[in-house]
Amino acid sequence: MKMETVCPICYQRDETSMHALWRCSSLRSVRSVLCVFRKEKTLDSIPFFDFVVSCKEKVGSLEFELLCVVWRRIWHRRNHMLHSSILLPETGIYEWAVNFIDSFWSANKVENPDSMMASVAKH
Ligand SMILES: [Zn+2]
Numbered sequence: 001m002k003m004e005t006v007c008p009i010c011y012q013r014d015e016t017s018m019h020a021l022w023r024c025s026s027l028r029s030v031r032s033v034l035c036v037f038r039k040e041k042t043l044d045s046i047p048f049f050d051f052v053v054s055c056k057e058k059v060g061s062l063e064f065e066l067l068c069v070v071w072r073r074i075w076h077r078r079n080h081m082l083h084s085s086i087l088l089p090e091t092g093i094y095e096w097a098v099n100f101i102d103s104f105w106s107a108n109k110v111e112n113p114d115s116m117m118a119s120v121a122k123h
Pocket of ligand 1: 007008009010011012013019023024025026
């Protein structure tokens with residue numbers, strides 16, 4: 001049995017985790033808003049795990065939290081496409097992630113997430 005490996009969204013590249021979660025051409029505007037890396041071309045050959053670790057080293061905890069939620073939403077968009085053949089707009093990914101984080105912090109009534117993280121780190 002041959003596994004289908006081509007990206008179901010762009011049909012241009014194999015669907016590695018790095019491609020599906022960051023490098024797909026359909027994610028261009030999401031990458032441009034977040035701009036974690038300037039030399040994007042070097043990312044084609046690294047594993048997604050290494051990319052996540054390097055992001056953690058380059059950004060603060062709040063930005064990293066946003067990146068994680070963006071990746072979650074990108075994966076949701078990819079699965080939505082696979083299961084319903086409807087591609088959710090790329091333009092909504094970043095805004096959805098920001099709103100998700102805002103709602104999370106509001107629901108938890110945390111006014112300053114940095115101070116909360118500091119108190120968590122003490123325990
Ligand atoms: Zn793709």
